Amino acid sequence: MIDNQIHLAREILRLRLSQLLINERYKARDFRVPIHLALGHEALAVALAEIMRDGDQILLPHRNLHYNLARTHSLKAIVAEFLLRKTGLARGKYGSMNLFNAEQGVLYASGILGNNLSVSAGVALAEKVTGSGAVTFVVTGDGAMEEGAFYETLIFLAGQSLASVVVVENNGWSLASRIDERRAPIDVERLAQGCGAGYRKLAGNDVFVYADALEQVRGDATNGKRPVVVEVALKTLGDWRQPTEEFPDGKYINYHAGPAPTTSVAPWPLLAADASDPLHVLCGHFGEAALKAEAETMLAALRKDVA
């Protein structure tokens, strides 16, 4: 158990440092493909990757870097993909938004909001038809769930009794618009239950809590032969303030895609001293000193990997 906890903690560090290294090269204009960093999403990705079993599949949206890093233990292969090299994870043919790794169960990724939900319904149906016993995971967001595909997929999954986990990364933003700017609030729990799906809410960025909860959710989906919606409250870090004529003290810019200009790689990669940063939460388990030492060693190894 302790060994596994250390493993998960290292994974969080690896995902954070890997993204920061990518961000540095992005800022240096090394990449031409659009990349959506997922700083602050690491605990969820690590926990999900941890509880997936052999044969399980995950279908991702355009912000997929954290899951690809979690399921692919090679930053080098992902950087090569972003550089569109043949040595890339997908032979340099898919870039970022459609990046997949079928060998590791990352079956498909879509650049279009809601698109992967519909495809996941077919994957879940295939598992039922073939009797594989595998569970299909699909990741979406609070913006994509506004698409009709979210509702269509839920009623199909529930109607066909398909074991599936629908993860909603709720960061409160769709590009530059907040939820309260674009729509009425949606009670995801009632929506899910109204469609015949289960529901679980996660918050707090504790990777150990998330892993336990997602393991239970996987069991619920399998035993109940139904979809379960997991709504995860999180914050996409990397935001900044940009001074303008109208906002001389800086206009708040929510991070959506591209390089995060004010975020830099550092031996200790903490980005926020609160629960919005999974690393901060991790300090509550292991203490900052131990994690700092681990981070320093890991950063050196990652730099060497992509040198």
Added chain:
Amino acid sequence: MNYVDFVNQRIKAVTASKRLVVYGQNVSTGSCLSGLSRGFDKIPGHTVINTTNSEATLVGIGFGLMLRGVSSIFFMKQQDFLLLGIEQLSDTWNALRNRPVDASFTIAAIIVDSGWEGPQSCLNNLADITSVSRVPGFTVSNRADAEAVIDRHVHAPGVRIIGVSQRLLRTPLIEYGEPVTFGPDAGVVRYAEGGEATIVAYNLAFPQAMTLHQEFAKRGRKASLFSVSATMPESVDVILANVARTRRLAVVDDSKSVNSPACVLIAAAHARAPGLAAIEIGRHWTPDSSAPNADTLEIDVERVIDALGVTA
């Protein structure tokens, strides 16, 4: 045997020994889409699902099944419903087209090529749908092209759309001439060989083209007759070679949109045989065309003969 029963039985025959998911709205209930999807639930190994009314997701489901090695056919009552799945056809297919797959995904859609549905009859051109994403598409209108397309494509790995004529559903199956199939995709069928003109059918206009061929024969003129069932045929060289010999080309296309592969053929024919006589028999669009109407594509045979310079 009528047209829809033949298409239904042919698809069942080529898929009978395979594991297959057959799905769509009302595919095994009611009229089973006028008989098009009837009886798949009686075949061992087939999973048949009467689905929700969720076309965007239903298209995505076929891709998801394909990714996991399960073949499927999505039967669709009207092609224009497929507009709701265009995003999946374009984005998903273009993300998957270079990935190796073992399974097939076929969309069999009834094209509303009669006019009584009014606005819903306006989208009668399969090429409109397939051109968006370069998904292979095939129309079937007679025994020869149905056999060629269904036998070659329905269980082949990858995706394609097969367009079925609503107008022809209950009509006797057309069997005509001495059909020969051409092209690696079986996208072109020749029904007759004649040296005085080349008649080519596009979309679902084979009945009209066949009538024109018969009218030529009544007048003692020998024409070649082709149909192009593929919306993006891998080759039309056999037609162009024929046109180079006859130097007279009549293209019959019942499509209502301006996106016509027939125009591409005419341009290619002019390039291959400069100075040839060519006529396109197609739609004359008016604002009333979208209102319910009989919607028959009439052919003025004498005008065609005049245009081609074929003296009776």
